[in-house]
Amino acid sequence: MAISAADVKNLREMTGVGMMDCKKALTECNGDIDKAIEYLREKGLAASAKKAGRIAAEGMAYATVIDGVGVVVEVNAETDFVGKNEKFQNFVKGVAAVVAKEDPKDLEALMAAPYGNGRTVEQERQEMVLVIGENIQVRRFARFAANTSTPYIHAGGKIGVLVNFKVDGGIDATEIAKDVAMQIAALNPRFWDKSQVSQDVLDEEKKIMMAQMANDPKMASKPEQVREKIVMGKLNKFYSENCLLQQEFVRGDVFTGTVEQYIADAAKKLGGKIDFVDAVRFEKGEGIEKKQENFAEEIASMIKG
Numbered sequence: 001m002a003i004s005a006a007d008v009k010n011l012r013e014m015t016g017v018g019m020m021d022c023k024k025a026l027t028e029c030n031g032d033i034d035k036a037i038e039y040l041r042e043k044g045l046a047a048s049a050k051k052a053g054r055i056a057a058e059g060m061a062y063a064t065v066i067d068g069v070g071v072v073v074e075v076n077a078e079t080d081f082v083g084k085n086e087k088f089q090n091f092v093k094g095v096a097a098v099v100a101k102e103d104p105k106d107l108e109a110l111m112a113a114p115y116g117n118g119r120t121v122e123q124e125r126q127e128m129v130l131v132i133g134e135n136i137q138v139r140r141f142a143r144f145a146a147n148t149s150t151p152y153i154h155a156g157g158k159i160g161v162l163v164n165f166k167v168d169g170g171i172d173a174t175e176i177a178k179d180v181a182m183q184i185a186a187l188n189p190r191f192w193d194k195s196q197v198s199q200d201v202l203d204e205e206k207k208i209m210m211a212q213m214a215n216d217p218k219m220a221s222k223p224e225q226v227r228e229k230i231v232m233g234k235l236n237k238f239y240s241e242n243c244l245l246q247q248e249f250v251r252g253d254v255f256t257g258t259v260e261q262y263i264a265d266a267a268k269k270l271g272g273k274i275d276f277v278d279a280v281r282f283e284k285g286e287g288i289e290k291k292q293e294n295f296a297e298e299i300a301s302m303i304k305g
Helices: 005-015 019-028 033-050 086-102 107-112 121-132 174-187 199-214 224-242 259-270 295-304
Strands: 060-066 069-076 137-144 148-154 159-168 273-283
Touching: 005 019, 005 033, 019 033, 019 107, 019 121, 060 086, 060 148, 060 273, 069 086, 069 148, 069 159, 069 273, 086 107, 086 121, 086 137, 107 121, 107 137, 121 137, 137 159, 137 273, 148 174, 159 174, 174 259, 174 273, 199 224, 259 273
Parallel strands: 060 159
Antiparallel strands: 060 069, 069 137, 148 159, 159 273
16 A cells, blocks of 8 residues: 555654654554554564653754755754763764765655764764663755855854855855854844745735834825835835845944855955855754743642652
8 A cells, every 4th residue: 555655654653663664564564553652662673662652852954064965954852961962963964974975865764874884864863862862863964065164053053054155255254154154043033044935925025024013103194105115215224134135234343234245345355256055054953842841840740650
């Protein structure tokens, strides 16, 4: 029978076992989830499975450049303590090295790729679960093979940023890229450039602004043409607040102006030219619902038990 991606994802979430093993288990068990869980336990993956349902929202976001290839990854663990563990950090760096070398097309391909010690990334992950004793999950990655990439890691792995520039003139753009990466880490812009803002987003913003003015007695009395002009002014402010290159450069001690102007000015001073191409920002645990512990209830349940 055909095994759906949703079934594989469901089994992976229930057991903490890798996607390829989950797919194989479901195939062997004709899609029966309970039998597939049993199958995985029989295959010696029970240790990973026991840690299955535990939420991994801590860990580390890590960015690096290996042989000219820029990589950023997020690997999650259950506690902040493990995020500082040397074995865990070495595993994260190992995963980044695999991404750089193997260029996996997606997470499934990454987990099936060779880790470099005779095991796959997935097998090494399972080993880490056994050694460290927490649920560990490789969550996401990004890779830039072209142009010049610069990594930045904020607060020991809370945020990982990778900035990709096209650099001309043989100049060293590292410090400029790091300044831009720090701005991305701090302000988390929705877009890199105003050209990326779709008409749908602009229409929605304009609609909200017009509604706000309609509800303001002072503004509501103004002619529509005047209100339209005000909206256009506010849209320019939207760009400066939400688009990296149009944002005010945060290091006012270095340069006064937008990020775009800072890049151009700094490159010119070095005798070259820099174009911002792309960037990736990973914040550990972003979007993962963390379990709220109620210690009083937990102690009470232990006493009852």
